[in-house]
Amino acid sequence: MWSLPGLPEIGLAPLVMSDGPIGVRGVRWTAGDPSIALPSPTALAATWDPELARRAGHLLAQEARRKGVHVLLAPTVNLHRSPLGGRHFECYSEDPHLTGEIGTGYVRGVQEGGVGTTVKHFVANDAETERFTVNNVVGERALRELYLAPFEMIVERARPWGVMAAYNSVNGPTMTEHARLQNEVLRGEWGFDGYIVSDWFAARDTVRAIKGGLDVAMPGPRTVYGEALAAAVRAGEVEESIVDDAVRNVLRLAARVGALEGVPAAVLPEDRPAEIDGPALAREIARRAFVLVRNENRLLPLDPSATSGIAVIGSAARDARVLGGGSAQVFPERVVSPIDGLRAAFGDRVTFAVGTETSDELGIAGAGFALRAVVRDADGRVLGQEELPNGLVQWHGDFPDGVRYDELHSVEIVGTFTPRESGLHTFGTKGLGGFKLTVGGEVLFDGEHSLDGGDPFEAFFEAPVERGKVELTAGEPVEVSLLNVVPRSATPLPLDSVGVGLAHLDPRRDADELLDEAVAAARDAGTAIVVVATTERVESEGFDRTSLKLPGRQDELVQRVAAVNPNTVVVVNSGSPVEMPWRDDVAAVLLTWFPGQEAGAALADVLLGVEEPGGRLPTTWPVRLADAPVAQVTPVDGELRYDEGVFIGYRAWQRSGTAPAYCFGHGFGYTDWQYESAELTAPQGADELGRLTVRVRNVGDRAGREVVQVYLATPEGDAVERPARRLAGFASVTAEPGETAEATVVLPRRAAEIWDEEVNTWRLIPGAYTAETGRSLDDLRLRTAVEAG
Template identity: 55%
Template structure:
């Protein structure tokens, strides 16, 4: 092992400080004379983007983190992590920026899909599995965003006010669990907590994280979150990213020489950076980094998707469908062909392929008449041009070209082909379209920049899509669109060319799309067409969901309602065909006013690149829907115990304390539409016996159905009688079990010491007394109850 202390003595103050700030957007500098190579970071909640966002280097796209948590399976989370560790090594990435363990405090949170759960124990355990998997490859993780970044509104400036007890028992708990498990990095949030900006929050980052928890890894700022030289240096931050507008460098060197920052603080940060470099294999003399896996990305993506789908309703055993009994299946919805497989913002990657729900069902039902109708289109932007009639799009920058399909490019950081941003002033997208329908076609340019769009010999648009005062981050997260129409003949190919002018040196951030919509009926006509198709089919499968403009990083949702006329579509189709199955393609809860009208409802989250193939397997019974809700789904917005996100005088007060998520629902006494932990399978389970001690519960159960299946045994604990200062009950543990028909299995579920502790008067206190221990199928479906005295 390299002697880090010896290396420290060889470094000048300037060299030390250079290791604490980005040299560009994604990496730290090398110091070759001590054997230190550059350490590279990458976004990566669902895939490893790498140092760019370029579609010529695609990234495996797993289902969203909420989907991974919906599987309630730590081993599956570890396999997902192993895959992304493998992907990191392939892309030359040493530090993955994830996972996200912020709590789903309100369903309006714009990044809800990127967070695991509303429960700290479930979030922490899934995160631990993921972190272990990634770090098995010698790739670091940075659990984020420490702390209170549970919403997007004013996230750069807002001060989140959290009481000590809620902070420790709820919001810090998953971070603490990851640190205990050996995580190598933590990312600090943009927001402030209790008066201190998190990038310089010494009470949390230094006192709690490093001193109390013994964290020996690095604390990395969120990008451009570090805005103070001395405050951040003294407040526990170790690495300020990126190079752009970085407050350290020469300013920090000067602060040390002026005595404002002790050099011992700098040395501690450098030790941490060098230890991380040693762990990830970019420091000579460290342990050899091996790649122990050769996992297939498609297989893992498919497995996680199928295991995450939550069947919340299944009347009269509508699912699984029997292919032999089907002659005609209606597939309806804009998202059936243009599925949202990942969330917007930092979670986005360019996958090698995407299997849509329609494509998945068409492949699986090769002998069945599968017909499609759009029904209702909630997308405020036209979808990227692709599909029948469209040739792949050639993207050209300078002397470098590559193909994309659909016609969209987006990246941040390094350019495709290793091009220098300083040498690029134009991007050109060129394709050919051969329409199969004559008439008025609508084309669109979306993104940000100055554009020229030509279709055939016509100039359809020339102008700039730059809203006044928008930052580049705003532009990336909230692009604009311009539409134009042109009349085309069926069967006659036309060239489509989009040119984007770029200011010199600014090509490191790009978002450009050619949108298209063929001639077709109006909104009412689309719904009527879908109803006619459904009425004449054996079963109707409707795919509904959110759009990138309603659910994404950068802003919070304003409503839980599905956008557009999707609710109306579901109700009218269900009235026409009693065998209507609704697939909800959303990363977080949505309102379902039609919930009791349909035969079956399946929640698929943002299901990753294998979306349609996994969906077909679950609908047809090849795989069982293995998911359970990691968050509560309300019947009405006004029922949510915590809902509005309204900063007042720059603050958001977490006044509910520990009563967040299902804890708050239990206190309110209002029944949600679907409770935390809810989910149906294709078999039935009889819970036979439970034996409880202070350290574990042993539960025996039998598969009483006709199919092999999986059950998530959930263990809840509550004071007896109920302590008004504590939730009625809380999740204490969980385990997956599998069994064949009539097979009996036994599972052991540990009870961690924190189950019986509360944080008060500055420390953890064990509360003795009588507790109810409940083995349950879901929060609202207890199966066995035992009494435990501690």
């Protein structure tokens, strides 16, 4: 599933790949080898700090080496074209320049640790609906100026060792067979010398894939390459020299990561970065990523000496969502929830009320469960077993020690459950085949589950199926068992897989009573902190969103709490934008993204003012979905047309004339800044328009960090249809109260260029531009003339 086989006769060791933009899972979905879980890619981009992304890369390389991984299947540098994109949280930004800068730092960091990167998903893989078959129809100008741009920057500046070809098609050909984009653009124009690997199961045709530039078809061993490729060469359908080129690319990767005998690795052990404290870096990135979008009357930071009782409200404060679903998922050794972090900081002044549940659906068994999977053959003989991080078994190609798929008959998820609440607990199943579910000695279900579609993976994209309820007492453990007789497909599958899940739902009290309790707690507290969140059924790989509304009654919860407590802080735990109809009715709003394993500790740091919230928005947050100028993610007759051209994100918002809730680049710290001057100096290369030196002064009463943002505004009366302004560059500065700091920002020539579709090249549009400098797109303080041409 995750590796290329070694060939000892030529000194080639196995090459191991692993998912994980925020952590390194390794080749197994198991809790037995936990991973550091950093904040989501949207959070990393919200730091606007490529050097911090580089340090994250150093840590991930360290984790990869510990797990025996040679290549990380990351970063994801697709764009936030629509706020409905289901994998929005795994991508950095709506802006190609910010995406490219953060991605460059990430790739440099990982590869400086001697581990390869695989920049993905090449290209225009910006939504999940029909992602295996959709043909994205994208104009060449938009393709070049937006969707290819971050890949181009990363290839030029960071020299990645790998690129992943996406599932989707672009203007006809599927990406694994796209000779023009892979051979002519990626390798030819940009000089990429790494390997190109398919997204998993994306390669469909042997001859078209190898001619289209695909070096590796994953996963194995049953792929369109191997014997099928050898046969195509023998039949004269493929030149052997094309296969030679692909082989060289794989061998070059092996050499770089130290897996080819007799060839020194690209990075020797003594040249690797120093060891990094993973939890400490996770905590630092989280607080640097938090975006404070509202802070009326400077409620934050909280003054511990002046703060009386603190009511922490919301089920997400207890069960934090610290990472997104799908390929981004890893299993951390520990998770600090918001309530844990705030109790550690404020002690017994903190009270907690659920207020409302984020979901009434069954989820995979988690808190309170101690489980393992036991594998048996048809005679009941135990073949192997392993500890589970939760109630989900996902084995794809790799199985526990001693287990062979052809011998495997059943999998039993077995262990104990210690309830944290008394009442009627609901249990269910996920997957196909025969099931026997037993809780506390009571059989809740004994039967079969199948689907009409015949797709053995279909059940894993469905919600769990409820099987029964049991009355349990808080703190009293019970034994649980889910036995699954694994179904066998009538047709051979491309991969030997087992997927089965034990599902659970805590007792559900009356929803109105929960809301009333939360309101009473808020009324009696000096400060109310409400944590709201999305769920894995809202944001995950494999599907797009249909709404930006918070699930359940969370909006009502915030509105009712704010009505009784003027000091209400709302913490938004989501990987991408949500509607916030109450945003003007609360004192403070803090966006925390999916904040990684140290979520609660970082939150306490920021609320107390030990650290300031360092983030700025990497994407625009709309008031409501209906306002978003680009939202369509559902193909029509198999096609998704990018008819908006180069106008996505803030570029489209500027043209629409509709004000968003919060603009691109927005975010407050805990101090104030005065922008004093911006001086333009001559370019230092043909790819520059000049360099802008910006002087800012910290006019607040505490030290702080400022992200200086520079946008290039098009000339008055510009005849070319293009955005009114675009991000040209940015830089971070720090200063003590009263001190000044200088930031130098390079203005790239590309900011004044367009892709000319008639002559198929970049063309500078000469004229009198303006470099607009400030704190965000709607808070620009200085204007400097820039002549191009």
